[in-house]
Amino acid sequence: MMGFGWFGWFGMLFMVIFWVAVIVGIAWLVKWLSEQGSGGNRSSRRRALEILDEKYARGEIDDKEYERRRRKLLKE
Structure with missing residues (x-):
């Protein structure tokens, strides 16, 4: 009978x-790596800016708050 050497089935x-693995x-x-190269962070930033624009358009935030948040998002 031919075996698997000293490793056996465990080996x-x-x-x-x-x-x-x-x-x-x-x-x-x-x-x-493909996600890093595709600019996944860029698309999430774009979505955050869209949400910010929507909040501003609905009047949920004022001009000062809008500009502060926009500058912060564009700086990242």
Whole structure:
């Protein structure tokens, strides 16, 4: 009977888990890098400015507060 050497079934299972973890890690890294390059922060900032504009248009905030928040969002 041919075995798996001194590792046995545990060694084979460990290697499968190891390679699955490596592949999942690489996939996560690629996804994270693509999100960083696509300007995900830029789109969230644009949405924040839209919400700020809506609040100003509805009269929920005054001119001074609008300008203060807008400057802060554009500075980030």
